[in-house]
Amino acid sequence: EEEREEVLVQVLPRLRGMVSQQNKFIGTVQSDAKILRFVNSHDAPRLAELGTSCPDHFLRTKIKPLYVDWNPQEEDVAALLEKLEAGLAQYRADYTAYYNACKHPDSPPMRDPNPTVILIPGVGMIAWGKNKSESRVTAEFYNAAVEVMRGAEAIDAYTALPQQEAFDIEYWALEEAKLRRMPPEKELARNIVVVIGAGSGIGKEVAHRVAKEGAHVVCADLNGDAAQATADELTQIYGMGVGVAGTGVSGCGPAIGLAVDVTDRASVAAMLRQVLLAYGGLDNLIITAGVFVPPDATGHIPDERWDLTFAVNVKGAYIVADEARKIWEAQGLPGSMVITTSVNGVVAKRGSVAYDVSKAAANHLVRELAIELAPLVRVNGLAPATVVKGSAMFPRERVISSLIKYGLPYDEREDTETLRNRLAAFYAQRTLTKQPITPADQAEAAYLLISGSLGKTTGQIINVDGGLHEAFLR
Secondary structure (H helix, E strand, O other): OHHHHHHHHHHHHHHHHHHOOOOOOEEEEEOOHHHHHHHOOOOHHHHHHHOOOOHHHHHHHOOOOEEOOOOOOOOOHHHHHHHHHHHHHHHHHHHHHHHHHHOOOOOOOOOOOOOOEEEEOOOEEEEEEOOHHHHHHHHHHHHHHHHHHHHHHHHOOOOOOOHHHHHHHHOOHHHHHHHHHOOOOOOOOOOEEEEEOOOOHHHHHHHHHHHHOOOEEEEEEOOHHHHHHHHHHHHHHHOOOOOOOOOHHHHOOOEEEEEOOOOOHHHHHHHHHHHHHHHOOOOEEEEOOOOOOOOOOOOOOOHHHHHHHHHHHHHHHHHHHHHHHHHHHHHOOOEEEEEEOOHHHHOOOOOOHHHHHHHHHHHHHHHHHHHHHOOOEEEEEEEEOOOOOOOOOOOHHHHHHHHHHOOOOOOOOOOHHHHHHHHHHHHHHOOOOOOOOOHHHHHHHHHHHHOHHHOOOOOOEEEEOOOOHHHOOO
């Protein structure tokens, strides 16, 4: 099992890049005993080449899968990747020839010639679709096709439909009309977005915002339960989709929750490994995780608190980018990254030296990464200010401390949200727009930064602070 997963982790991003040259695809991995028994069998190459025989399946599985003649006992992953590349080129050529040989004068234009089902001995089946639901249905349909083949071979010999009949079903005019009537895809459809810090505050709001735009969302957080809770909220709103295929984490819906410690490279690598197994790749990465460690009563910041601040706010973002870079480069597909910094990074003041300096470093990390990851990946920073609502960095104690600091009234009997609202209203009056800043405001900016709307923007820090003139970038 571990060896199979290791092969998948190495192959999936490269494979997703290969099949996504026209349109991005989302993957589902099936590696249960039944599918492994089929792909490992002596008859698998012959049966796979014959294609499926169920008319309803052609729209998902195409006329046939791509079977890769790879020996896991004798060949390495490099050989598998070479065979995948050659196999895909041949599949596209075969599909184009099939279309040209069978088309009618009024046939719809040829669809994406890449396979939607790929069979690999020792690994299993990888199905692709425009979203997680479609790829799971595709895998489910080919599971059914395998059972049909097994039953037919037990009695006599499996026979597939003639190519012309298969074509007339796949390119049926009524089905084409139905496809044309479908609503346009949302801005982030076909995208896999990882949100780190999704358990609360800005990160949670970001997860909801990108999910609304059709993204497949990985909710990651130091608090794994909180990450899962956010993923569960998204699933409740948008559903699991249809289809029951997928092995392990790949049997998920369009949202999953994962635990991650950004200061631990092994933890980050393990999280991204699960992302690959779940969806097949990575497109966008948004980091909202951060920590504010206040000084002690004397104003002193112990070394360990300073180190923790920089480990989370600076080094953590670098580790995540460094690990994600491997996936982006393997895919060869455009990507984007947003790092949450802070207006504190350009405003010097008392009481938060470790936090402020770490955010100044994070601002420059954005610029460095934008250069390092260009031209494939855009990197931008999002600089909030005084986002009190729902923020893990504004627990009750810090809110009360701030109210005291600014001479604002408070009562210990008041609930935390009431106190937060009072502090937020005070902060709002210090801005040019006189408006409180909410997690939703930050989420909107994060979404715009990874969307096509700002597709030519990189290396920039976007302030969402209501207008703090002290924080104007110079």
